[in-house]
Structure formats: C-alpha cells, structure tokens
Amino acid sequence: MIKIANIIIYVIFATLGYLSYLSAQTLPEGLFGDIGAGALPSALGIGLIALASVGIIQDIQRKTDATQSFDIDLKQWVLKMLLIIGFIGGWQLLGYFFVFLPLFLFTSFCCFSDRGIKSGLLQNALVASGLSVGAYLLFVFTLDIQFG
Amino acid sequence: MFDVHTLYVLAGHLPAIFLGLFVGIFFGALPGLGMIVGITLLLPLSYNMDAVGAILMLLAVYQGAEYGGSISAIVLKIPGTAMAAPIMIDGVPMAEQYSPGKALGYSLYGSTFGGLFGAIVLVLFAMPIADLALMLGDAEIFLLGLLGLIAVSGLAEATLVKSVIAVVLGLLVGTIGIDLMTGLPRLTMGLPELYDGPNLIAVVVGLFAISEVLSMAAAQINSPQTIDPKNMRTNLSLNEIKHTFRAMLTGSTVGVATGVLPGVGSTISSWIAYAAAKKLGRDQAMFGRGAPEGIVAPDAANNATVGGALLPFLALGIPGSASIAIIAGAFVIHGVQPGPQLMRMDPQFIQDLFIGFIVTTICMFFMGRFLTTLFARALTIPRSILAPTIAALSLCGVYVSSGNFFDLWLAFGLGVATFLLRGLGYPIANFILALILAPIIEESFRRALTISEGSYEIFIGTPTALVLSLTAAGLIVGLTFKFIQKTAAQTRA
Numbered sequence: 346m347i348k349i350a351n352i353i354i355y356v357i358f359a360t361l362g363y364l365s366y367l368s369a370q371t372l373p374e375g376l377f378g379d380i381g382a383g384a385l386p387s388a389l390g391i392g393l394i395a396l397a398s399v400g401i402i403q404d405i406q407r408k409t410d411a412t413q414s415f416d417i418d419l420k421q422w423v424l425k426m427l428l429i430i431g432f433i434g435g436w437q438l439l440g441y442f443f444v445f446l447p448l449f450l451f452t453s454f455c456c457f458s459d460r461g462i463k464s465g466l467l468q469n470a471l472v473a474s475g476l477s478v479g480a481y482l483l484f485v486f487t488l489d490i491q492f493g
Numbered sequence: 494m495f496d497v498h499t500l501y502v503l504a505g506h507l508p509a510i511f512l513g514l515f516v517g518i519f520f521g522a523l524p525g526l527g528m529i530v531g532i533t534l535l536l537p538l539s540y541n542m543d544a545v546g547a548i549l550m551l552l553a554v555y556q557g558a559e560y561g562g563s564i565s566a567i568v569l570k571i572p573g574t575a576m577a578a579p580i581m582i583d584g585v586p587m588a589e590q591y592s593p594g595k596a597l598g599y600s601l602y603g604s605t606f607g608g609l610f611g612a613i614v615l616v617l618f619a620m621p622i623a624d625l626a627l628m629l630g631d632a633e634i635f636l637l638g639l640l641g642l643i644a645v646s647g648l649a650e651a652t653l654v655k656s657v658i659a660v661v662l663g664l665l666v667g668t669i670g671i672d673l674m675t676g677l678p679r680l681t682m683g684l685p686e687l688y689d690g691p692n693l694i695a696v697v698v699g700l701f702a703i704s705e706v707l708s709m710a711a712a713q714i715n716s717p718q719t720i721d722p723k724n725m726r727t728n729l730s731l732n733e734i735k736h737t738f739r740a741m742l743t744g745s746t747v748g749v750a751t752g753v754l755p756g757v758g759s760t761i762s763s764w765i766a767y768a769a770a771k772k773l774g775r776d777q778a779m780f781g782r783g784a785p786e787g788i789v790a791p792d793a794a795n796n797a798t799v800g801g802a803l804l805p806f807l808a809l810g811i812p813g814s815a816s817i818a819i820i821a822g823a824f825v826i827h828g829v830q831p832g833p834q835l836m837r838m839d840p841q842f843i844q845d846l847f848i849g850f851i852v853t854t855i856c857m858f859f860m861g862r863f864l865t866t867l868f869a870r871a872l873t874i875p876r877s878i879l880a881p882t883i884a885a886l887s888l889c890g891v892y893v894s895s896g897n898f899f900d901l902w903l904a905f906g907l908g909v910a911t912f913l914l915r916g917l918g919y920p921i922a923n924f925i926l927a928l929i930l931a932p933i934i935e936e937s938f939r940r941a942l943t944i945s946e947g948s949y950e951i952f953i954g955t956p957t958a959l960v961l962s963l964t965a966a967g968l969i970v971g972l973t974f975k976f977i978q979k980t981a982a983q984t985r986a
Contacts, residue, residue: 365665378947379674400655418710433902449881450885488893492892
C-alpha cells in the first residue's frame with residue numbers, strides 16, 4: 346500500500362516537474378549574463394523529474410515494503426475535511442462568518458468527542474459560542490477586521 | 494545599550510511578548526503540536542503590529558515552546574516536543590522521587606540560563622559577523638544559502654530522495670510570482686492571486702496547522718490525560734542552582750553552537766548536551782536516576798539554540814531552521830530585510846530586538862515560575878476541542894492576512910497534501926526553509942552572473958567563495974556516496 350502510494354506521489358511530482366519545465370520554457374532568455382526568469386524553474390522541473398524517477402526505481406527495487414505505516418481513521422479524516430470545506434464554502438458563498446464559525450466549532454466538537462455525538466451538547470454549544478465571541482472581540486472589536 | 498526609547502518601546506510590546514510566551518508554552522506542552530503551530534497561529538496577528546512587536550511575539554513563542562515541551566515530558570512522561578525527549582531520562586525519575594515541581598524547576602532554570610546565554614552570544618557576535626558579511630558578495634551569499642539547503646537535505650531523517658524533493662518543491666513554489674529582475678509572471682497559471690507569490694501565511698497555516706488538525710482527526714488522538722496538580726512548586730535553592738551551573742553552561746554552549754549550524758536545531762542539540770553533561774558530570778552514576786544536570790543541560794541547550802539560530806539569520810539574512818524561516822516571514826511581511834545592511838542601517842531596530850529577546854527570556858522565567866500548574870492543566874484539554882479551534886483560528890488568520898478566499902482554499906489544499914506527504918515521510922521543514930530561501934538564492938545567483946557577465950568563475954573567484962564551493966561540492970559528493978551505499982544495502986536486504 347505504502348509502496349503504491351509512494352509511486353503515485355512520485356508520478357505526480359514528475360508530472361509537476363514536467364509542467365513547470367514547459368511553463369518556464371515560454372519565458373524569454375536573460376540578457377547581459379543573466380540566466381533569465383525561466384532558468385531556475387526549468388532546472389527545478391528537470392530536477393524534480395530526475396528525483397521522482399530515482400524514487401520510483403528505488404521503490405520498485407526495494408524487496409521489503411516500506412516501514413512507514415499509513416494507518417488512519419478514514420471516516421474521521423473525511424468528516425474533518427468535509428467540515429472544513431463546508432465552513433470555508435459556506436462562509437464564501439453566504440457570508441455570515443460569525444454564524445458559520447460557532448456552527449463549525451459545535452459540529453466538530455460533537456463529531457470528534459470520544460463520548461459520542463449526543464453527550465455534552467450544552468457544554469459544546471457553550472464552548473463554541475464562547476470561542477466565537479472571543480474571536481469577535483479580538484478580530485472585529487479590537488483589530489477592526491470585517492469578515493463579511 | 495539601555496536607552497529610554499528602547500525601554501519605552503519594550504513596555505509597549507510586553508503584552509505581545511506575554512501572549513507569545515503563553516501560546517508558546519501552551520503549544521509546546523501539548524504533545525504533537527509544538528512551536529510551529531503556535532507561531533503559525535500568531536503570525537496573522539502580527540500584521541496589525543509593528544515589526545519589533547511582531548518579531549518579539551514570535552520569538553517568545555519559540556522560547557516558550559522550548560520550555561513548554563518539558564512540562565508534558567516531566568508531568569505526563571510524553572515529550573511535548575521532540576527536543577524535550579532527553580529531559581525525560583532524568584526528569585521523570587526526579588518527579589517520582591521528589592516532585593514534578595522540583596524537576597520542572599530545574600527545567601525552568603536551565604531554559605532561562607540557556608535563553609540568556611544565547612541572547613548574550615547574539616548581542617556580542619551579531620555585529621562582528623554582520624561586519625564580515627558586508628564583505629561577502631552575491632556569489633558567497635548564494636553559496637551560503639545553497640550550503641544551508643544541502644545541510645538540511647542531508648540531516649533530515651527522511652530518505653535522501655524525499656528530503657531533496659521537499660527542498661526542490663520549496664524552491665519551485667518560491668519562484669511562483671512576478672520575477673523581480675524581468676517583471677514577468679512565472680508559474681502563476683494566469684491567477685492574479687499568485688502574482689506576488691503564494692501568501693506565506695496561507696502556506697504556513699496549510700503546512701503546519703491544517704495538516705496537524707487532519708492528523709489529529711485521522712489518528713483519533715483524543716485520549717484524555719489526567720494530571721496531579723499537587724507538588725508543582727518550581728522553586729530551587731541557591732545551592733541547587735550552583736550545583737548545576739557547569740551543566741547549564743555546557744548545555745548552553747552546545748545549544749548555541751548547534752543553533753548556528755543550518756538544519757541541526759534543538760532536537761540534536763539537546764541529545765548532544767545531555768551526553769556532554771553526563772561525560773563532564775561529577776556523579777555519572779546518577780544520570781538516568783534523576784540527576785539535576787540531566788535536566789538542566791538539554792533544557793539550556795534547547796533555549797540557547799534560539800539565540801544561536803538567530804545569529805546567522807540576523808547577521809547574514811539566511812534562516813537555518815523551519816521555525817526561523819517562519820519568523821523570517823514576519824520580517825518579510827513588515828518589509829524588513831534581515832542581514833548586514835539591516836544591522837548597519839537600523840541599529841535602533843536591532844537594539845530593540847536584542848533587548849526584547851533578553852526581556853522575553855526573563856518573562857518566560859516568571860511565567861514558568863507562576864503559571865506552570867496552569868499549563869500542566871492545559872494538557873487535559875480534549876483534542877476534540879483543540880483541533881477544530883486550531884483549524885478555525887488559523888483560517889481566520891489567513892483571511893485576516895489577505896481578505897481573500899483563494900488563500901483559504903490554498904491553505905486547505907496544502908494542508909491535505911501535507912498530511913499525505915507527511916504520512917509518506919517527506920520532511921516539511923525542508924520545504925518551508927527552501928521556500929523562504931528561494932528568492933535569496935535565485936537573486937544572488939543571477940546578480941552574481943550579471944556582474945561577471947555570465948562567467949561561472951565568480952563562484953570560485955574569491956578565497957571565501959572557493960572554500961564555500963568546495964564545501965558544497967564535498968557535501969554533495971558525501972551525500973551521494975551515502976545514498977548509493979544505502980540503496981545498495983536496501984536492494985541486497
């Protein structure tokens with residue numbers, strides 16, 4: 346599993362290196378001794394392809410599997426990602442930051458509590474509200490920043 | 494050195510210093526989080542401060558976290574930071590034999606001594622080194638930056654290929670934006686949001702805060718910790734302090750020396766300091782059974798590393814560790830370019846910074862002395878509360894820094910990518926260091942070539958450049974040889 350993940354990431358890096366190289370080729374060459382704006386990105390792109398290739402060969406040749414473990418709680422991880430996406434997306438589309446902030450905090454506190462979703466609802470609501478009021482006082486009241 | 498203006502400026506910055514220390518000790522004490530998350534959370538706040546206050550606040554996080562790591566090491570037997578691991582060897586037996594407060598007292602005195610030692614070395618040597626640095630040309634500056642990156646690549650615990658890939662990616666991301674020499678946009682994919690390069694705060698929040706939050710969610714590290722708040726008095730007698738003086742001095746010297754070297758950092762320095770204190774100790778048999786010298790030496794080394802790491806950064810403008818690289822971001826945000834010119838052109842700024850750094854260490858002592866029990870109690874906060882709070886506050890910080898939703902998505906995307914890459918063993922510290930060093934390295938390289946009209950001889954043209962080039966070449970050859978040997982051994986296995 347780790348071996349496959351490693352190789353996939355190396356392929357992504359090699360592609361990234363190639364795209365950087367292509368993009369840098371469109372830049373004009375430098376004058377009066379300067380190597381030009383595209384030289385470093387080009388060199389780094391080639392370097393990335395070379396390193397990723399070495400990494401792929403190394404991983405294929407390795408007889409034993411990599412020792413690192415990638416043992417994650419996928420459900421919790423995806424849930425956390427979705428909550429963050431919902432928080433940023435909701436805030437961007439609808440505004441009302443100080444509605445989304447306590448909502449995000451409260452939902453997260455409940456979802457990740459080891460005592461289960463339903464326990465400590467009042468405590469979670471109070472902590473989420475308290476933190477949101479704290480954020481309001483710090484950012485809006487003290488620093489005069491508008492969140493929309 | 495102490496003039497009325499400096500004292501006036503410092504008095505205004507005391508709240509920022511205390512906030513930085515509080516956040517630093519708090520995050521340092523929480524296992525798995527550490528100083529970089531603390532610095533990341535406070536970095537956006539620094540936008541609304543002047544340069545001295547912002548930098549002192551972030552340095553206070555750095556100093557505070559070095560001490561904070563010892564709290565969980567001694568109280569919970571889990572080091573809050575990697576550099577606090579050697580403190581456990583004697584800290585835990587002492588806490589069991591006497592009290593956690595006694596062990597934390599030694600830790601606090603060691604940290605304070607190390608912090609002050611590092612600050613004194615910084616004050617004494619920064620200016621002479623900056624004077625020497627003024628004699629360096631673009632070729633030498635490029636080679637120094639390159640040496641830093643090579644050292645960081647070679648010293649990382651990851652495999653060499655992954656370590657170098659992290660550096661190359663950092664450099665590549667560092668080239669995104671308008672090229673300063675030609676005015677042309679590079680690798681921006683047509684996005685105007687990237688013309689000034691990726692927002693540093695969004696990058697740092699993604700790399701260190703969001704990825705950490707996702708790690709917490711994925712690992713379900715929500716196990717509640719319990720502590721006994723009794724016996725947390727951190728006072729020591731004069732005799733007890735005198736008894737450990739030699740170990741504190743040894744640890745501090747090791748800390749400053751390793752702090753100056755790029756990529757070495759506190760983790761290695763604290764282990765070296767422990768070994769040195771044991772070797773020089775009066776009663777070596779006591780080590781491992783609660784020897785005070787075994788606590789003060791690594792703690793002094795940890796805090797002395799901060800002053801040591803600041804030395805090349807302030808004098809040469811080259812950050813040597815991830816933490817200093819993020820603090821360098823605060824310099825960039827405030828339009829301050831660290832290096833010999835800053836030392837010469839703005840001595841008042843440097844003076845305020847130096848005195849502020851000493852004051853920060855003294856404040857850390859008092860905060861540790863009176864609030865250690867509070868920080869120990871913080872260890873009982875469930876991760877289900879901490880993780881979402883860190884995510885929300887850090888995203889607020891990104892928005893505050895630019896008012897742009899693109900940066901929030903950038904931070905999130907980088908956080909997800911970093912989480913995956915960290916799981917595969919990529920060293921993220923290398924990435925951020927390369928990102929900060931990218932403009933320094935590229936501009937000095939290109940300026941050097943423009944001056945020499947395209948001749949690469951400029952990189953061996955002076956004795957300093959020749960020595961630096963040979964060192965860089967030697968390091969590359971050495972690392973390549975080590976890599977080939979290791980790969981051959983792995984293939985045979």
